[in-house]
Amino acid sequence: KEGRARPVPDAETMLEEDDVVDSLRPSSLSWSRDGGVNRVRVAMDFADALADLLRPELLTPAIDERTYQMAFQRMLTPDTVAQLGQALGGLVDSGQNADALTGNVSVISIAEVLQLLSLQRQTGSLTVRTRKGASIVLFIKEGNLSLATSAGLHGEFRVGRYLVQDGALKEAQLSEYLEQNPPSGSRARSSLIGEALIERGLIDAAQLHKGLTRQASELIYEVVRWNSGRFSFKLDDLSDAAQAADLGLPTGAIVMEGFRRVDEWRLIEGSFDFENVLYQDPMAIERMGKQSELTKLEATVLAAIDGERTVREIVAEVHASSFDVCKILYQFVNSRLVRIES
16 A cells, blocks of 8 residues: 555645745755765755654653663664665765756655656656665656566566466466576566567567556556655666667656546545455345356456455455456445455
């Protein structure tokens, strides 16, 4: 559920005055060809993050040195250390590549960043990272999306799943390949799997292009939902795989579809939780008539509901995107074909 953003502002999610001021700071959405300037901006971001972390504890009167030590132990949790690490990582990035655009997703949405890159027809890589270690990299060429990769996310975003769903590859063939070549998790390795499958004669170039297009679109749908984390754009940073894929996808329409999905996610989340156990209502299913009226995916999802699996386990069992599966579950729950175990 982490990182699901709302497509339109409302009273509860409007930025406070301090947040608005912060969003106007140069480091929020700007880049410079001067590496020194970028390093100063990153240092300022790190100082701000550290100040936000320290302020609640240090404003509390301390009695002795031990109290201060315990305060730091409370502050430096794995999540906060990861957050500070991201800020320090930007310091390294700014030294390696002076042409960088960096910011906080909670202040500047990824949709806005993509719009800017599209309007200015920029070329480079946009990396978005969460505090829990998940990341999505969008390779942009002249404002359009050439390739998208991810790390630390669910297997549903791997290109192999899309190839199987499209009928380009059999599940057994993919499993055999992965057993012989376990995914390393690196963006370079995962993006080259398709080329290896072509070399083996298992798929053709057109099938790979379709699979990569679906993968790239789904990853944008996912990242548009994130409302926390940090992003960094590096000019002229295109991987060999991105140059080879060269999908040329306009991001505007994909982002709009992402917003539509955010709306649907809000409805879905109001109906059930990922840890809820679901069970079929036999009488309701019997009244529905032949299950042949269901689509293949709907029938697969219904068959996975056994009264023991949670929503999360059903998604994993079906091997489809969490959005598609949860949308079907939402329809089943609202039509009373499926019940939520209390």
